[in-house]
Amino acid sequence: MxxxxxxxxxxxxxxxxxxxxxxxxxxxxxxxxxxxxxxxxxxxxxxxxxxxxxxxxxxxxxxxxxxxxxxxxxxxxxxxxxxxxxxxxxxxxxxxxxxxxxxxxxxxxxxxxxxxxxxxxxxxxxxxxxxxxxxxxxxxxxxxxxxxxxxxxxxxxxxxxxxxxxxxxxxxxxxxxxxxxxRARNNVEKVILAALVLASSIAILTTIGIVLSMLTEAIQFFNMVPAHQFFFGTVWDPRFAAAGSTDSAGQFGLIPLLAGTLYIGFVAMLVAVPVGLFSAIYMAEYASPRFRSVAKPLLEVLAGIPTIVYGFFALTTVGPFLRDISSQINGLATGDYTNFIQAQSVITAGFVMGIMLIPYVSSLSDDIITAVPGTMRDGSLGLGATRSETVKKVILPAALPGIVGAILMTASRAIGETMIVVLAAGVAARLQLNPFEPMTTVTVKIVSQLTGDLEFTSPQTLVAFALGITLFAITLCLNIYALYIVRKYREQYE
Known part of the structure; x- marks a missing residue:
């Protein structure tokens, strides 16, 4: 059967x-x-x-x-x-x-x-x-x-x-x-309570399992490569070894990858935070209910687009557009039509990633702003303040802790992005400050190190787990700090 x-x-x-x-x-x-x-x-x-x-x-x-x-x-x-x-x-x-x-x-x-x-x-x-x-x-x-x-x-x-x-x-x-x-009700409710506890424990057990699976392999890597060379190294050159080899030749510096991750995430936040926050303020405080009912779902559609589609958009549209416009600007200024913005660059990946993150900032900020009690708005307007003054002096200060938490959570989402960076920023592990040049991130190198025939005995492959546990620790710290900010500074309203 x-x-x-x-x-x-x-x-x-x-x-x-x-x-x-x-x-x-x-x-x-x-x-x-x-x-x-x-x-x-x-x-x-x-x-x-x-x-x-x-x-x-x-x-x-x-x-x-x-x-x-x-x-x-x-x-x-x-x-x-x-x-x-x-x-x-x-x-x-x-x-x-x-x-x-x-x-x-x-x-x-x-x-x-x-x-x-x-x-x-x-x-x-x-x-x-x-x-x-x-x-x-x-x-x-x-x-x-x-x-x-x-x-x-x-x-x-x-x-x-x-x-x-x-x-x-x-x-x-x-x-x-x-x-x-x-007492049938008591017995049934005990079963329901046990089911709820089990369901709530799944997320914790899954997180523990993920950490342990990465940690065991990362420990093997650190037995082959000293931790200080990984965390403080400035050169990334893994030099893949032959299958079955434990040769640790190569340099596994984390700093170029971490710098690229933070740099691209910073550019993305420069795009996502102003646009997302201003759209949230408009929809929460100024937009009519009819416009809000149409605009908010349309804005949140951006969050449902697969990241590979954003990567194609960056590779075929945004990157070539920035490259060509930089060539025109350089030609008008110096007569030399050489482009100074690469098609694959920090600014290309950051701009497209920022577009992807707009609905995260907008939706979270909108929910936080609308949670501010209406009596505070009415009191401010009743004292003679304009609507813009009410937003600046009353609403935003009251919602600021929640907005900061939303921004930090969005930043952790940006740090973990992969497909957009692969197609829009390249795979070059470089330590530089020019936003018009290619850089890469931790997630891209995790993918590249685990692509092809895998032999989990060489540091060239095991380094992916060290990168993964490092990225996990960074995003976990960001999320914990976001929750701390929200809980410490959140005002309690009746």
């Missing part, structure tokens, strides 16, 4: 359990609902929980553990000389066994008997059935494939039986516990 069908049956059992539990609770007290501690719906939910949750947990556990048990059992039955091979070769052999097993399911009993007697005929036979295998199957592979199919079928049947028995048994157990004074 397919797992999807089993989940559908489990959902039907849960629905039936809810209805039967509700009906049983109503039947116990008749029309006197006041005799019950909990409403009938809570009793039905209690039965549903016992029918679905234990069975779903066993199903998930079975789906996770069963493949490992079957794989280890099949590989343990390989001949001695095959088990003596490397792990990679054994994995390759098991992959062929899996392909053969899928093909055997499509053969008739006569074809299967013939193929088992002569494995050399199996490859063209499986090819005619639409199953391709990489090499000629060995006799032990056919036997292992047959064992794999048998164990998989037995596991599937056992899973279905166990899940259905647990679901029905749980429903029966819960039905027997229904009574007029039974």
């Amino acid at each position: 397919n797992t999807s069908i089993l989940l559908l049956i489990l959902a039907l059992i849960g629905t039936a359990s809810y209805l039967l539990g509700t009906r049983r609770a109503v039947a116990m007290v008749g029309a006197s609902a006041t005799k019950m501690h909990s409403r009938p719906g809570y009793h039905g939910s209690y039965v549903l929980v016992w029918a679905v949750l234990p069975a779903a947990f066993i199903l998930a556990l079975w789906l996770v553990i069963s493949p490992f048990v079957i794989t280890s059992s099949v590989r343990a039955a390989f001949p001695e000389d095959i088990r003596a091979q490397s792990e990679a070769q054994q994995s390759l052999n098991y992959g062929m066994v899996g392909s053969i097993a899928r093909g055997l399911e499509r053969l008739t009993p006569e074809e299967f008997a013939a193929a088992k007697a002569d494995p050399a005929t199996l490859r063209p036979l499986l090819g005619s059935k639409g199953v391709a295998i990489a090499g000629d199957p060995q006799p032990y592979m056919v036997e292992a494939a047959e064992t794999l199919n048998t164990m998989s079928a037995a596991s599937q049947v056992g899973m279905v039986l166990v899940v259905l028995v647990v679901a029905i048994g749980g429903a029966v157990y819960a039905m027997r516990g229904i009574a007029p004074r039974f």
